[in-house]
Every structure is written in C-alpha cells, then in structure tokens.
Amino acid sequence: MVTNKKDIRALTKDQLRDFFVAQGDKAFRGNQVYEWLWQKSAHSFEAMTNISKDTRDLLDTHFVINHIEVDTMQRSNDGTIKNAVKLHDGLIVESVLIPTPTRTTACVSSQVGCSLDCKFCATARLKRMRNLNPDEIYDQVVAIDRESKTYFNRPLSNIVFMGMGEPLMNYNNVIKAIDKITSDEGLGMSPKRITLSTSGVPKMIKKMADDGVKFNLAVSLHSAVDEVRTSIMPFNETFPLEDLREALEYWYAKTKRKVSYEYVVWRGINDSQKDIDAFVKFCKYVPCKVNIIEYNPIDDGEFQQASNEALENYIKTLEANRIVVNVRRSRGKDIDAACGQLANKS
Template identity: 75%
Template sequence: MKKTEGKIDSKKDIRVLSKDQLREFFVQEGHKAFRGNQVYEWLWSKACYSFDDMTNLSKSTRELLETHFVINNVQVDHMQKSEDGTIKNAVKLHDGLTVESVLIPTFSRTTACVSSQVGCSLNCKFCATAQLKRMRNLNPDEIYDQVVAIDKESRMYNNMPLSNIVYMGMGEPLMNYNNVLKSIEMITSPEGLGMSPKRITLSTSGVPKMIKKLADDEVRFNLAVSLHSARQEVRAQIMPFTEKFNLADLRESLVYWFQKTKKRVTYEYIVWEGINDTQADIDALVDFCKAIPCKVNLIEYNPIDSDESFQQASDIAVANYVKQLENKGITVTVRHSRGKDIDAACGQLANKQ
C-alpha cells in the first residue's frame, strides 16, 4: 500500500499485473479484453506514467483505471553531471527510499548503470554501497524506470539513444533474481523497450547457485563477475561473504555457465597495493582464467570517503598483470573510471546526496 500525505492508498500497482490479468480485469468490468492490450502497451512499450496520457482510451476507461490502480513510477530527485559527461541520478522510489543510477557516455555508445537493491546484501569492504544495509529489493518496474530515465537523458544531452545496460549499480543482482530477470524481460521484449539482450550485462560478486540457475534459465544477456582475487584467503578478506561462496564453487558454477550458454565471462578486477599485487596473485588469476573462455577488465580503484585500507596499485603492478595475462592469451583491458568527481564511479554509489 502506498502512503500519500498521511493517508493510506490501497490501490494496486498496475504494473504488477500481466497482460492476461489486465485483459481479465477489463472483461470483469464489462469492457472488451483488448483494452488490456492497449494499457499494457502504454505501460511497457511507451513507458507511460499517467492514465490521463493514455489517449486512445475513453475518459470513462481512464477514470476506471484511476479508481482501481496507481503507477508507482520512480522520480529523478537529483541529477549531477560530471566534467567527463557522466550523469548520476538520485532516484526516489514511491516509498521515499533512494537508489542511484548512472549514464556513461562515450563517442560510440551510451551505457546505463542501474541498481537492483536499496543498499546491498553483501559486505565487500572496498564498496561504498556495502556500507549501507540492504533495505529492500527493487521491483522490476523500478529497474525498468531507471533505464527509461537514462535513455531520455542520453537523447537530451548526447543526442544518442541508450545502447547498453549494465547491472552494476547498487545491490547484488543475483540476490534479487526474479525481479532482475523480469526487468530484463520487459527491457528486451518487443512489447517493452525492445533492446537486445546482447547489450545487457549482469555483474555479480559471485553467487554460485544463482549463476547455475542463470544457465539453466537459458538467459541471453552477458555475465560479469567481480573477482578481485583468485586466491581464496585474499578474496575472503576483502569480500567476507565469499567464505560461504568460495572460489572452488564459483569456478565450478562458471564452468557450468559456459557449458550451458557458450558465452564467455568477464572478470572485473581491481589491483590494490599490498593486497593483490604480487606474482602469486597474477599466477592465481591466470590459473582461474584457464577454466573457461573469458576476458579480464582491470578496473581503476575509486576511494570511498576517508578509508585508506585500499590504495590503487602502481602503474607498474597493473602493467605486469597486463603483460602476463596477454602472454597467456587472455584478453585484458584496463578500464579508467568515469564520474569520479560526482562519486558516480564503480564502487562509489552510496546515496550521499
């Protein structure tokens, strides 16, 4: 139920209904079933947030919808623009909670980084979001709305439609599995936004059971794993939850993923000074990469507040990673952060605004 100005609104959120349920509603109300098709198109293909804007419906039909339903769309409460063109949105949800999403433009593409949870279920020590407790999972429509908002901003500020989506914002997507997959369904469906699943990447910190479920569900989007160390003792120190989801199980799940999907995995990897910058760390990563076809993104570290526990490794250490990975035939890219001046870079999303 939605609280508005001290009152409780018991109207149902219309976007929880399937197309068949919308058709059934109209039949029960004495209308033709195809009205449900029309409303479904307004909600998911046209991203309409007002019943009054559904112009091919009669006034009485719009009033019927208004009587029974609400559209709990998100609102961009605050927008910040970086010197490099990156945009960060503070997105207010219908219950007053806030998440952040990011638009990352380049010359050839525009990428939306979207959140899947308010806060996070995990406890990675180097991530600002992990310092927030997980308050709740986002609904499919709340994830969808982030994409719609960023697409509008991309067209407005870059004169380009949104081309790619990464589930790399706040939260662990695989801990909100059903809602995340439903949001991707609506983003990729011809009855939704119609984006190609090949342009969507889900990034996980590594939940083996759920990675196997992705494979079993025959998803068509891309998978990235925040690895950061291929040595269990090191990874457990910086990502304590991995004591339950160890590297051996993660490796097994990724082999299963590749066997089922034939899609290579991207490993996201930050090199920190004094943590994972030794030869032993490089050797472990090379060995881990042997399991399946993959590529490695070496990511620049983005400090969070005054925490000095993690420091970006030297250029020499990063170059050493690159050289040895390439010598073993492993594709590797060094990624430089965007939006650091507005705390929009990887690991920095924490609702500071």
C-alpha cells in the same frame, strides 16, 4: 505516497485483459493500457489519451502506477550523469549514464543498499533495505534512455547491472525487468547489449544457465586466492572460489558464452606475483576476458590503487597467456558516480 491500491505494472497483459472483461469492457482495452505502461512509459492514467475518461477513472479507482522520479541529476566533467532516483516509498537508489564517443551505457541498481559486504564498496556500507521491483529497474533504463537522447542525441546502447545491490540476490525481479527491456512490447533492446555483474553466487549462476538467459555475465572477482578474497569480500567464505569456478564451468558448458572478470588491483592486497599467477590460473578454467578497473577511493584510505608497475605485471602476464585484457578508466569520479562509489550521499 504509499497507497493500498494495487501497482498496475505488477499485472501481466492477460491479467489486465481479464480485468477489463470482468468490468464488462473489451479484452483489447488491456492491450492498450499495457502498451501505455511499458512501450510508452506512461506515469499517469491521465496520459493515456486514446482511452476514454471513464476508463481512466476506473483505472485510477483500482490501481496506481508506482513510477520512479529522478530526484537529483548531477553531470560530471567527463559527461557522465548520475541520477538519484526516488522510489514510490521515498527510498533512493542511484543510476548512472556513461557516455563514450560510440555508445551510451546505463548502469542500473537492483537493490536499495546491498545484500553483500565487500569492504571496498561504498554501497555495501548501506544496509539492504529492499529489492527493487521489475518496473523500478525498467524505469531507471527509461530515464537514462531519455537523458541519452536529450544530452547526446542518441538512444541508449548498453545496460550494465553494476549499480547498487547484488542482482542475483534479487533474481526474479531482475529477470522480469530484463524480459521487459528486451521485449518488443517494452524497449526492444538486444540481450547481447546487457551485462549482469555479480560478486559470485554459484547456485544462481547455475540457475541463469539453466534458464537459458541470453545476456552477458560479468563477475567481480578481485582475487583468485581464497583467503585474500575473503578478507576483502567476506561472503566468499560462504561462496568459495572452488564453488564459483564450478558454477562458471557449468555456465560456459550450457551457454557457450565467455565470462568477463572485473578486477581491481590494490596496493599490498592483491598486487604480488602470487596473486597474478592465481588469477591467470583461474582465467583458464573457462573462456573469458578481463577488465582491470581503476580503483575509486571511498574516504577511509584502507584501499589504495596499486602501482603502475603492478598493473603492468598483471597486463603482461595475462597477455602472455593469451587472455584478453582491457584497462577501464573510471568515469564520473568527481560526482561519486564511479565503480564502488554509489552511496546515496545526496
């Protein structure tokens, strides 16, 4: 339901304190409400049990809590859980819980649809309808943390911004959400357990470095040859590899933190020796590690997983050049929850 009341979670703690003072109440009441909203993730004013009914009614008159709801939840044969998350205006995004024996990772969305146009990704085929607010990003993490405790008997350990949308095209809201997730007044998670994955927006990578962010950076690269990358990720024409390289060098100079490259190898697209050599050269610009990701088809067959021989060539050449490489097997394919498959089919 869309309402004209202000979303209370758009207020800072100081603004909440000021609101109560203006109503003739004590400033600390704002602290109490803030704790309910963030640490306790209250979805209603009624749930704020240590606050008087009159105060709860006052809040209800002025504000609304635009919380998310898990509309449908699907469980994969491998334990992966996909949530179709309904937002307050009825739009849907998807988020994923990925369990392993040692950790539970939340893969969260930052936009409804996506601003970019990668041809191999189902989400890119949805038009971008809007950016997610900080609280909507935060709520996805809270929901997955709850599911992790329920189904795996342990709290969430890691977060990746690899769901729907390009996080750097919603920079301010993503940063506000991460600030809340890592704050002692929020979920208190270490920023070292958070990875932001971008397709590569050079000026925003530089801004992250200037802002002194403490989380990890991953780049969906998929080719280090400009014409190949542009053919599969057309926005590369606007943000070419030379600009991306310069931004990543800037990032490393400022933060001294390695970059992760996410890389899918496709048959006949980026599986030649020329592609491998270009990628190895790109990897040498800044200290990095490489995740070779299994491809998950999205129906039309234009993109096909490369042969095992091509993958082995990549791995052997990277390792020979002392570049750390991992092969990531996809999880949740049977429920369209794997990388590149989030498309709101539900």
